[in-house]
Amino acid sequence: NAGVTQTPKFRVLKTGQSMTLLCAQDMNHEYMYWYRQDPGMGLRLIHYSVGEGTTAKGEVPDGYNVSRLKKQNFLLGLESAAPSQTSVYFCASSYSTANGQPQHFGDGTRLSIL
Amino acid sequence: GENVEQHPSTLSVQEGDSAVIKCTYSDSASNYFPWYKQELGKRPQLIIDIRSNVGEKKDQRIAVTLNKTAKHFSLHITETQPEDSAVYFCAANKQGAQKLVFGQGTRLTINP
Numbered sequence: 001n002a003g004v005t006q007t008p009k010f011r012v013l014k015t016g017q018s019m020t021l022l023c024a025q026d027m028n029h030e031y032m033y034w035y036r037q038d039p040g041m042g043l044r045l046i047h048y049s050v051g052e053g054t055t056a057k058g059e060v061p062d063g064y065n066v067s068r069l070k071k072q073n074f075l076l077g078l079e080s081a082a083p084s085q086t087s088v089y090f091c092a093s094s095y096s097t098a099n100g101q102p103q104h105f106g107d108g109t110r111l112s113i114l
Numbered sequence: 115g116e117n118v119e120q121h122p123s124t125l126s127v128q129e130g131d132s133a134v135i136k137c138t139y140s141d142s143a144s145n146y147f148p149w150y151k152q153e154l155g156k157r158p159q160l161i162i163d164i165r166s167n168v169g170e171k172k173d174q175r176i177a178v179t180l181n182k183t184a185k186h187f188s189l190h191i192t193e194t195q196p197e198d199s200a201v202y203f204c205a206a207n208k209q210g211a212q213k214l215v216f217g218q219g220t221r222l223t224i225n226p
Contacts, residue, residue, distance in 0.1 A: 031212060033213075042203060042217060043158070043203065043216045099165075100145055100148075100163075100165060102148050102160045103148075103160075104160075105159070107156070
């Protein structure tokens with residue numbers, strides 16, 4: 001099993017460009033999450049999904065959109081990239097968290113906005 | 115909503131000594147508390163977790179303790195080794211919630 005796979009691993013964008021980050025999991029997890037991690041900072045939740053076709057806002061959703069058309073995939077979109085969105089983006093997935101389940105993380109996408 | 119505070123932000127210990135990292139949470143309904151280790155440039159990885167019906171859990175050199183009354187939980191690493199150097203994050207969930215709230219992280223450095 002690959003676990004949680006994120007593509008691409010690195011990307012450099014110019015201000016105003018758009019792009020989509022892809023997260024794929026093969027663990028049949030219901031829940032999926034997108035976080036951003038800035039240097040020396042913790043993990044901040046951008047958006048999450050509790051099942052196919054559902055999405056919800058997290059702590060820092062502005063400037064991002066997400067889609068969960070298939071259970072195994074969770075896409076994060078930047079419509080008009082800004083330098084403030086330079087960060088490392090982590091995707092995670094888990095079984096139902098009703099009674100607490102660990103989240104499994106991908107290797108991250110390092111995104112630089114010039 | 116839930117708020118998780120983690121201390122200290124940095125910790126330096128001599129190899130072989132013990133390290134303790136503490137987190138406090140605000141929501142008394144929280145019932146799941148995982149700890150993640152993140153090595154430089156890598157993903158966060160779960161190292162141990164504890165549920166609210168348990169006071170302590172051990173796994174070889176690491177242990178986690180939970181004090182529900184005081185709303186805090188701690189990570190204990192004994193006989194530290196250089197490979198323990200990393201950033202450690204605590205987190206808290208609550209029953210029925212769909213998210214984990216993470217602490218700000220502790221950078222642990224093991225000095226040889």
